[in-house]
Amino acid sequence: MAKKIKLIKKTSKTFLLTGLVLTILSTGILYYYTKHLLQQEIDEILYSTEARVVNAIKTNNQLFSLPPIVEIRKAEIIQPQVFKDTVIFDPSQKEMELFRELTTFKHINNQIYQVTVRDFVVENDQILIAIVTSTITVFILAFFFLFYFNTAKNLKLWSPFFNNLEQMKRFSLTSNQSIELEDSDILEFSELNKEIRTLTNKVKTDYENLKQFTENVSHEIQTPLAIIQAKIDTFINDGSISDKQFQDISSIQKDIQRLKLLNQKITLITKVDNHQFDNLEIVNLTSLISKKIESFKEISTNSIYFDSEQDIVVSMDAYLADILINNLISNAIKYNSRKEAIIIITNKKSLIISNAGDRxxxxxxxxxxxFYTETNNKHSIGLGLTIVKKICDLYNFKVNYSFKEQKHFFQLIFK
Incomplete structure (x- = not known):
């Protein structure tokens, strides 16, 4: 999965990269375009100087030179003109300097002359560097100003969206308060708020209907089951029934108990899924495990070994904590195949329960x-561990199963 980043950071990153690319491109274009203009200007100066020299030769019929700016020599043949950059010694500066050089050949007064004129390039390069530097400085200052202005403007622009996002995070189906969304003058945000309100209202209505339906079904099932149970007790207490009838009625009675238990557990799972257990309190699971072990010793022949390094203290609903521990221990007892001791080990962050297993x-x-089970145990309805997983998911506990050394291990990790 790709790493998630904040919207403002994403847009700012895009702005920075775009600005950087544009700055580099514009600087390069400016540099070469300015250099081209300066070179054209130097070439025009050289052409002008060359024209003046040629005109002076025609008028005065005299040869003169001003090294290294102007040099005139007689030539044998006319050759093409040449533009080039050259480094020569400048007597006035007493050092090597970079010049732009124009060499032409002219036929003047029945004589061919080689006319070479030069101009400094160093000063032009300094001008070029100054122009580019100042332009880059202006670009950078403008860029950072626009960046911070754009970021501040975006934060203000997206403020209603971020505030409404926080409201949605705090939205709860079990709360009677409706979601409060901040209005915005931006059309898209306003339409989004409208759709969110419509969606949350529909979800809350569906949730309440489902909750009411579950409670009604659970209640309505319990009543006829209680009536059937009472009538069966009457038949059993009546001495006129045969042994065959007694066995059939006892079987019906067990099925009714199983149906009542199934109804209770499905109702519990539904309530956990709907987050109806929102009563948080500090629960000492280590103390709860000790009490549960004492209770199971009264109804089970399995021996239970309990070792606690440190108390496990969590924040959760006390009723769900009781069901969580009860289901784990009862599951270990129910599937302890060789009647070996059930081992329970706890430390500050985890709980491990193991029982013997054949495979x-x-x-x-x-x-x-x-309802998943791999055994033929008629007393199991396949919901005990489902409830354990639901409770762990509700409180961000991690539950793991493993099998090693002919033992089943269940581990709960508490964050």
Whole structure:
């Protein structure tokens, strides 16, 4: 998955890269264009000087030179004119200097002359550097000004969006308060707010309807089950039934108990999914485990070994904490194949429960799915570990399963 970055940072990064590319390109173009203009200007000066020299020779019929600026020599043949940059010694400066040189051949008064005129290039380069430097400085100052102005403007522009995003993060289906969105004069933000309000209102309505439906179904199922249970108890207490009828009625009674348990667990899963357990309190899981072990010792023949290095203290609903520990221990007891001791180990950040097993699960990745079971245990409805996983997901606990040394291991990691 690609790394996520903030919107302002993303747009600012794009602005910086675009500005950098434009600055480099514009600087390069400015440099070469200015250099071209300066070189054209030097060439025009050389042409003008050359014209004056030729005119002076025609008029006065005299040869003169002013090294290294003007040099005139007689030649045998006419050759093409030549422009070039050359480094020669300048007597006035007493050092080597860079010159732009024009060499032409002219036929004047029945004689061919080689006319060479030169002009300084060093000063032109200094002018070029000064122009480019000053332009770059202006570009950089303007660029940073526009960058910070653009960032501040964008922050103000996107402020309603960011505020509404925080409101959406705090939105809760269980809260009676409607979502409060900041209005904006930007059409797209205004339309987004309208759609968010419509969506959240519909979600809350659907949630309330689903919640009401679940509660009604749970309540309505419990009533006829209780009536059926009462009638069955009456039949059982009536001594006129045969042994065969007693067995059939006892089987029906077990199915009713199973149906009642199934209804309770499905209702619990639905409430956990709907985040209806929002009563947070500090729960000492180590103390809770000790109490649960004592309770299970009264109804189970399995021995339980408990070792705690440090108390586990978490913030969660106390009722869900009780169900979490109860399901883990009861699952270990139910599937402890060789009746070996069940081992429970805790430290500050984790809880490990292990029980003996004959073989590794065929599909451990399906272990926490609803109604999944790999045994023929009639007393299991396949929801105990599903509830464990739901509770762990609700509080960002991590639950892992592994099988090693002929033992099943369940580990809870608390953040």
């Amino acid at each position: 590794e699960l065929l599909n451990p990745e399906k272990l926490f799915l609803r």
